[in-house]
Amino acid sequence: MEQSEHTFALTLSYIGTAFHGFARQDDDVQTVQGALEAALATVFAQPVWTVGAGRTDAGVHALGQVVSFSLPDEVLNGRDLARLCRSLNALTPDDMAIRSLAPKPAGFSARFSAIEREYRYRIVAGDTPPLFTAPFVWWLPGRPWLDYNLLRAAAEHLVGEHDFQSFCVSASSIDKNTVRTVKSISIFGVDHLGEPCTVVQVIGNAFLHSMVRIIVGSLAEVGLGRRPPAWLGEALEAQDRRAAGPTAPAQGLTLWRVRY
């Protein structure tokens, strides 16, 4: 006997600082997915299992994380989606915000239907400590301003379809296929709440574990003048984590947007 279901995509933002990452864990550990599923279970009076577009690490933020889930028809009977959003916002922690809830065709998966993911990494270099933006940036105290020309020249080596094994946490045996496509890496300056910072915007089809943070940690080595831009190409070819730079801290990273 087949049951008719509705599938939804929920877009949410979170401040990653206090969460032990996105992915659901034991009940005692606060995760984004755990907190969201608890709120969904309360609202719909039944367990709800979600799938996320990006399994962000502990401390990583999200502006446009997308989560999908399905519910039997009768559970949704006549529910208003905007009102559901407000209920979920009231039931979830203050460091999460549900942005929207939209119906999707059957078979939609926030993870597998995604065709493009965008991450942004924020860096502040210089003597002045960041204040308003402090929880959302990587501060390099006392460092000179990063050289954008060097950063851009280095980033060029990573754009395209490559085996990114050098830019992946080696302990992560989840990713057997380490080939990914980086569509673009852009470097630009922005001003948030009056504080200037450098943004490394990385767009790709999908990313390996810690891949964006290792890319940024490696780019920073070049931007600070410690390595030449061509070193990024060598690190990529080596297919060895030890050939790339350090992993940049989680707090500078934000999952910005997912495209379907």
Added chain:
Amino acid sequence: MEQSEHTFALTLSYIGTAFHGFARQDDDVQTVQGALEAALATVFAQPVWTVGAGRTDAGVHALGQVVSFSLPDEVLNGRDLARLCRSLNALTPDDMAIRSLAPKPAGFSARFSAIEREYRYRIVAGDTPPLFTAPFVWWLPGRPWLDYNLLRAAAEHLVGEHDFQSFCVSASSIDKNTVRTVKSISIFGVDHLGEPCTVVQVIGNAFLHSMVRIIVGSLAEVGLGRRPPAWLGEALEAQDRRAAGPTAPAQGLTLWRVRY
């Protein structure tokens, strides 16, 4: 016997949330000036009395607050100003950041030498709660987006030299002369950390107690369509606090910059 002194201007930012305002109070109350003077006293091994450009209220933030102080020559002997900044940042609370320290001519006062002060007020209207910017904005939940044309038409009534008694906390008997010059009020949209908000930028020679917050609270009445733009002109002419709108919350306000 005259003592030779050096005068300095210190520029600092702070998150106003946890401070009981800028102005020094009893020792048990955490204020910006109190915390700064305690750090200065430690660094210079003597009491230091400061003067601030703007006495911001409890909960009001600052990007470019300016504070002046003077010290006898011998106290400064050979001190490096960049290093002093770093020491002060280490000694002050995490929700304060000293941006710069610069020598000034004798007689300079952060308060009385200022020719122009700029405040910015951030408003978020709509169903989605602000997240990354939440401590720095006034959220109008469920309200429609503010009408910029109405806001701008209303603001025009306040630009120029006027008696702003209607836009001043009536209990404040400090301000006997309530004439001030508002040089400009600009309304524009910005994006901070991925979240859109409306900025009301107010530039003037000086401001009365809560003046910017009452201006913004009154403008919001117009932007939400509750009052016509001309109402701002009537409120101004009335010279009566009751004629203007409510005082907008402190957390949306930032002392942005002071010009000398």
